Amino acid sequence: MSATKLLVLGIVHISGGAHGYQVRSELQSWRAETWAKIKPGSIYHALKKAAADGLLTEHAEPGNSGPERVLYRATARGRDEIVELVRDGLRRTHDPDMLNAAIAMLPMLTRSDAIAHVGERVARLEAELVVRAEWQEHPHRDIPEHIPEHVREQAELWAGHARTELEWAKSLSKRLSEGAYTMADDPGSWQTVPDPLKMHL
Template sequence: MSATRLLILGLVRGLGTAHGYAIHNELVSWGAGEWANVKWGSIYHALRQMEKEGKLRQANTDECTGRVDYAVTEAGEEEFQRLLRKSLRDRLSRPDLLCAGLALMTSLPRGDAIALLKERVAEAEQQQAELAAGAGQLPPGTPGHVAELFGYWRTAGDNDIAWARGLIDRLSSGAYTMADE
């Protein structure tokens, strides 16, 4: 799954129609080049690819500038929803995907966002339990410093759970304007 793909679908969806330059400017204003590794060329590649896949359609073309505006199709809306939900729910997604999901989280109804984050917490808790059960069972001959990986994974998991629970609490308290409001 690509953070660029999710961000482009989300922006075109939110704007109604958009061309590559407008998408680029919006993503630059969000700092997405830093946290999602979005590149100028990847925007145009993704637009053309998603048009081929039927996720986007050309809405109009400015003959003077050559700019093509795109709109999200029904298949594009389904893809956007799938990617957005996966980015919030799946704990082991790449960090750029989570960041893209957070940037677009308000596109979801409040209850859906909370439910997805609760699934994330449940998955993280399960992984933490599995990690704890196997942490003391390193194969004989494993270098001692390799055990530091388990400490890192436990700490990262605990932090992810604490962060997700905090966001669930903030959303439950009415933070942010969500899609159903």
């Protein structure tokens, strides 16, 4: 649910306001159903829940040739929530859906903030690989008798994924340090999207 929540809030924010159908269409164009396991029904549920929690505002608008539509806009709390979810997705291991969502919304963070949380992911992966290496040196000490010995292959698979992910995270940190991508504290960032309500005051 966190990945869906992050992407829904993010799409509404960077759009400056969006209807449910627009959010769904945008995420479908990103193929988010394949890398974040987002289902169409969960998008509308996430919008309603975010509005109920004060993360989005709802504005009824007359439909072109049908019933009223609801326009959603991110509140200040909603924008803060996006930032916290991106941070969490970057540093949390073993949650690929959340990591993918965080990468999609990476420019919501300042450059130094993004580097710091990617660095935390690097540290966690390195620590987990140390524990895994120790386990591989003394496997029988930690394997209960009822678990087949070949189950260690699962650990080998995970360690391979972790090493690849660690290499990627270090590379991302380096690219960010070298100025890659337009981040929240850069000119033209998503954070500078004008608030449509304030524009009409």
